[in-house]
Amino acid sequence: xxxxxxxxxxxxxxxxxSQSWDFTNDAEGWSASSSDLTVNAxxxxxxxxxxxxxxxxxxxxxxxxxxxxxxxxxxxxxxxGPTFMRASYPKDxxxxxxxxxxITKDDVDFxxxxxxxxxxxxxxxxNDVKIHFKEDNGSNGGSDHTSTGETVEIDKISFISEIxxxxxxSYNFDTDAEGWEPTGATIAVSSGVLTITPTVGEAAKIVQxxxxxxxxxxxxxxxxxxxxxxxxxxxxxxxRHSGDNYTAYIGTNESINTSSTDFEVLTIDLTGKTExxxxxxxxxxxxxxxxxxxxxxxGDLEIDSIIFSNNATLSTNEEVLFTKNLSIxxxxxxxxxxIKTKNTISKVLIFxxxxxxxxxxxNIKDNxxxxxxxNSGIYFMKILDSNNYKTTRKLIxx
Numbered sequence: 001x002x003x004x005x006x007x008x009x010x011x012x013x014x015x016x017x018s019q020s021w022d023f024t025n026d027a028e029g030w031s032a033s034s035s036d037l038t039v040n041a042x043x044x045x046x047x048x049x050x051x052x053x054x055x056x057x058x059x060x061x062x063x064x065x066x067x068x069x070x071x072x073x074x075x076x077x078x079x080x081g082p083t084f085m086r087a088s089y090p091k092d093x094x095x096x097x098x099x100x101x102x103i104t105k106d107d108v109d110f111x112x113x114x115x116x117x118x119x120x121x122x123x124x125x126x127n128d129v130k131i132h133f134k135e136d137n138g139s140n141g142g143s144d145h146t147s148t149g150e151t152v153e154i155d156k157i158s159f160i161s162e163i164x165x166x167x168x169x170s171y172n173f174d175t176d177a178e179g180w181e182p183t184g185a186t187i188a189v190s191s192g193v194l195t196i197t198p199t200v201g202e203a204a205k206i207v208q209x210x211x212x213x214x215x216x217x218x219x220x221x222x223x224x225x226x227x228x229x230x231x232x233x234x235x236x237x238x239x240r241h242s243g244d245n246y247t248a249y250i251g252t253n254e255s256i257n258t259s260s261t262d263f264e265v266l267t268i269d270l271t272g273k274t275e276x277x278x279x280x281x282x283x284x285x286x287x288x289x290x291x292x293x294x295x296x297x298x299g300d301l302e303i304d305s306i307i308f309s310n311n312a313t314l315s316t317n318e319e320v321l322f323t324k325n326l327s328i329x330x331x332x333x334x335x336x337x338x339i340k341t342k343n344t345i346s347k348v349l350i351f352x353x354x355x356x357x358x359x360x361x362x363n364i365k366d367n368x369x370x371x372x373x374x375n376s377g378i379y380f381m382k383i384l385d386s387n388n389y390k391t392t393r394k395l396i397x398x
Contacts, residue, residue, distance in 0.1 A: 019063050020158040020354060022375065030157075031057045033130075042375050046133070046152045052144040054082070054152060056131040061159075063126045068159035072353055073131060074112040074377050077105040081150040082133035084142035087115050089126050097121050102136045109332045109396050110155045112353050112378045114163045131157070155377050158354050165281060166380055167392045168211040169218060170323040171306040179210030184296065185287070194303045198232070198287050198296035205236075205286040213308050215241070215280040221268040222307040222314035223285070226260040229299020233258055234288035237268050241275040246282065250275045253288070263304050265314050323391040326383065332396035335372040339364075343385035350395070351380045371397055 021028045023044045030044065031037060035054030038045040046054045071087050086100040099117045133152055134142035171178045173194040177187055180194065184202030188195045198204030221237060238251030254268055270276040285306075289297040307314060326341040339345055345367050350359040358379065361369055379395045 019061065019068060020156065021058075022156045023154065029058055029060055033057050040153070043153050043155045046154070048081070048145075048147045048150045050146070050148045052146045054133045054145075056154065058129045059127060061127050061129040063129065063159045065122045065124055065126045067161055069116060069118045069122070070160050070163055071115050071117055071129075072112055072156070072158045072160055072163075073115070074110050074155040074157075074353075075103065076107045076110045076153045076155070077103060078151040079106040080147060081105045081152055082135055082145040084134040084136040084145070085113060085115075086132040086134065086142070087117055088130045088132060089117070089122065090128050091121050096130075098132075098141070100140065100142065109398060110153075110376050110378070112156075117159075155375070160354055164353050164355060164380070165210065165212040166394065167214060167279075167382065169213065169308040169391065171208075173303070173305070177206075180206045180208050182206055192304065196287065196301045196303065198229075198298070198301070200298050201292070201295050203286055204296035205284045207282070207284045209282055212279050212281040213283070214278075215239075215270070215276045216278055217310055218308040219269070219271045219276065219310055220308070220312055221270065222305075222309065223266045223268065224263050224304040224307075224314070225256065225266060226263045226302040226304075227256055227258055227299070228260065228302065229287075229289075229297060230259050231291065231297040232256075232287050232289045232299055232301065234290055234294070235266065236284075236286040236288055236294075237270075238284050238286065239276070239280050240282040241280050242278045243275055249282075249284070251284075251286075258299075263302070267312065267314065269312070322385060322387075322389045326391055326393070328381065328393050328395065331393075332398050333371060334398045335370060337369050337371055337395070339367040339369065339383060341367065341385070343387070343389065345383060346386045346388075347384045349382040350374070351382070353378050353380075371395070 024042055027039050027044050032046055033055040034051035035046040036049050048054055083103055083105050085103045086098045088096040088098045091097050097119050099115050101113050101115050103113055135145040137143040173189050174192050177189055177194055183205050185196050185198045185204040235256050236251050236253050238249040240246040240249055256266055287296045287301055288294040322343050328337050328339055345364040348361045348369055352358050374397045376397050381393045381395050384390045
């Protein structure tokens with residue numbers, strides 16, 4: 001097995017004790033059913049042999065089901081391989097519980113899929129785990145996949161507490177909502193602006209459940225907005241934090257101008273919130289009308305950007321431009337990656353999908369980095385420049 005190291009968690013606030021198999025010259029207790037199993041240097045391969053629905057079988061998984069609710073499976077499927085993947089485990093009274101996801105075929109690179117395996121039967125320590133491969137037909141169970149010579153290469157299987165979140169400080173809505181979802185409202189993105197249309201009488205809000213933020217180094221939230229409502233006069237920013245294991249929401253209320261004629265910046269100062277520390281997640285912006293019981297009234301709210309920073313004033317400046325304009329290439333990459341930016345890179349930290357800090361580099365020459373030591377898979381890069389501006393990018397290693 002690959003060496004396991006003590007990890008400092010950055011991307012995942014509550015990981016617990018994950019269980020992983022990374023298949024370094026070893027099947028690590030997994031076997032094949034309805035297919036043939038080959039052990040490679042850093043992966044295992046299921047090859048179809050004319051039987052239906054290849055299965056990867058583990059009888060001694062020893063997964064802590066109380067802590068680890070998600071299975072992350074990194075696979076690469078051949079041109080005509082299966083397009084439906086299921087994880088299963090025993091059901092009380094007989095049979096099995098199945099949880100599934102659609103997958104792609106004809107893959108060039110490995111892809112990581114996350115399956116939520118929670119159920120009343122997912123409890124205690126689970127040993128009997130199977131990964132099934134079938135054909136997607138739009139149903140919950142899929143249909144039979146029967147072929148010969150098609151392959152599913154499995155790079156890694158991990159049971160983790162939650163789907164990894166990327167740390168993100170800047171939301172500019174160039175093409176989409178960037179993970180923000182509406183509750184009690186509808187949203188639309190056009191020309192770099194997120195427009196929120198509240199439902200009258202509801203706690204209309206947008207919720208960010210995809211990414212997280214390092215609250216220790218980002219004490220201010222800058223919201224560039226235009227309020228088209230004549231009556232909605234407040235925004236509430238609220239969040240969940242590590243102090244109570246991300247249970248209750250803590251927040252602060254801010255006044256906003258009504259009937260805006262142009263965009264303006266609302267700066268939310270969180271320096272006085274003791275809970276605003278460490279990795280924080282599940283932030284929300286709630287639209288309020290103080291004359292309507294703090295529920296929303298009619299009128300759109302347009303948001304040009306939401307920026308987290310440690311500056312009390314919004315720099316439309318260098319930090320925003322650093323985050324917005326930085327790119328990495330090639331991506332996917334095999335050995336050398338180039339970080340394209342006008343800034344000087346001071347440090348790069350690389351984390352795998354379970355939050356393990358895999359690589360730290362502080363002597364970055366010509367904004368290039370050698371990643372040949374990494375195994376194939378998906379990683380997150382935290383990139384810092386000489387001004388300590390930072391941003392995060394996803395990296396795929398061939």
